[in-house]
Amino acid sequence: MGNFVNLTNLIETFGDHSVLAMGGALIGLMFGFFAQRSKFCARAAVIECCDGSWGSRLAVWLMGFAVAILAVQAIVLVGFLKPESSRHLGSPGSISGAVVGGLMFGMGMIMTRGCASRLLILSANGNLRALLSGLVFALTVQASISGLLAPTRQWVTSLWMVEGGPDRNLLNLTSTWLGLLVGVAIGAAALWCLRRSEDSSDTWNWAGAFVGMAIALGWAFTQLIAGVSFEPIPVQSLSFSSPSAEWLMRTLSTATAPSFGFDAGLLPGVFVGSLLASVMFGEFKFEGFQTENKLGHYLTGAVLMGFGAVMAGGCTVGSGMSGGAIFSNTAWLTLVSIILGAGLTYKALKSINSPI
Secondary structure, three states: OHHHHHHHHHHHHHOHHHHHHHHHHHHHHHHHHHHHHHOOOHHHHHHHHHHOOOOHHHHHHHHHHHHHHHHHHHHHHOOOOOHHHOOOOOOOEEHHHHHHHHHHHHHHHHHOOOOHHHHHHHHHOOEHHHHHHHHHHHHHHHHHHHOOOHHHHHHHHOOOEEOOOHHHEHHHHOOOHHHHHHHHHHHHHHHHHHHHOOOOOOHHHHHHHHHHHHHHHHHHHHHHHHHHOOOOOOOOOOOOHHHHHHHHHHHHOOOOOOOOOHHHHHHHHHHHHHHHHHHHOOOOOOEOOOOOOOHHHHHHHHHHHHHHHHHHOOOHHHHHHHHHHOOEHHHHHHHHHHHHHHHHHHHHHHHOOOOO
16 A cells, blocks of 8 residues: 555656656566566577577577566466556557558568667667667658658558557457466476577676566556556556657657657666667667668668557557557567568568678
C-alpha cells in the first residue's frame, strides 16, 4: 500500500506524463546498458541462423525473448497486467501490414546492419553510420504516419484488417499456460545455442536476460501508472519506431511535438545506457563510412525499415518482443515476417557478394 501512496504522491507532484517519462528513461537505461554489453541484435541472430552456426548472438536474442515472455505472462497470470487494453490487442490490427511491413523491415535491417534499437545502441557508441541511418529511419516513420508515405501505408494495411479484442490474443484460442511453455521452450533453445557457441564462457551473454526483463518492466510500470492515474494512460512496453518519430518532431518543433510520456523517456535512456556501457568498457569510438561501405545501401535499408515498421505496427522490439510477449497475433506474424525478410535478403546479398 505504501508504494501506491508514494507513487500517487509522485504523480501529484510531477504529473502523470513526467512520471511516465522518468520510468521510461530508467527502463531504457537498463535496456541500453545490457543490450550493449550482450551485443543484443536481431540481425546477427538471423545471420547465425542462415549460416547454420547457431551461436551466442542467436542465444542472446532468444534468451531476451524467453525472459520477456516468461516474465510478462507471469504478471498476466497473477492478474496484475491486463494487456487487453494495449494497442497490440485492444486496437484493430492489420494482417497485410504485418506481412508486408515485416518483410520490408527485415530487408532494411540487413542492409543497415541493425534494427531500430541496434542503430540507437551503436549510435551511442560513436557509430556515425548508425546515427545517419537512425535519422533517416525516424524521418521515414514520421512520413509514413502522417506524411507523404501515409496514403500508401494506409492502403496496404487496409487490405486485410482484424478487429481488436480477445480474438487477437493467441492464448485465448488455446491456454494461458501455453505462453509459459513457449517461453520455456525458447529459453531452452537459447541455452542450447549458448552451450555450443565458441564464446559460451563470456558472462555478458547472460545480459540478454536483462534485455527481456526490461520488456516486462515496461509493461508492469505502465500498468501500474494506469491503475492509479485519473487520466487514460496507455499500457505499453518498449518500442523504437514511434518514439523515434516523436523525438524527431520534438527536435524540429516543440509546438507540434506530442506531450511527454513513457516513449519520450525511453530513447534518451537507451542512448545513455549504451553510452555508459561503451565508455566503462573502453568500446566507445567514432566510426564513419569505410571505403567498402555504400551510403545508398544503408539509407535504402533505413527507409525500408521506417516504412515497414509503421505498416507492421512496430519493430523487432516494439512489435516482435513487446507484442509477442502478450501473444498478439499480428505481433507474432510481424516477427516471423521480419525474420523471413531478413533471411532472404541476407542470402540474396551474399550470393552476389554485396556488402552485408
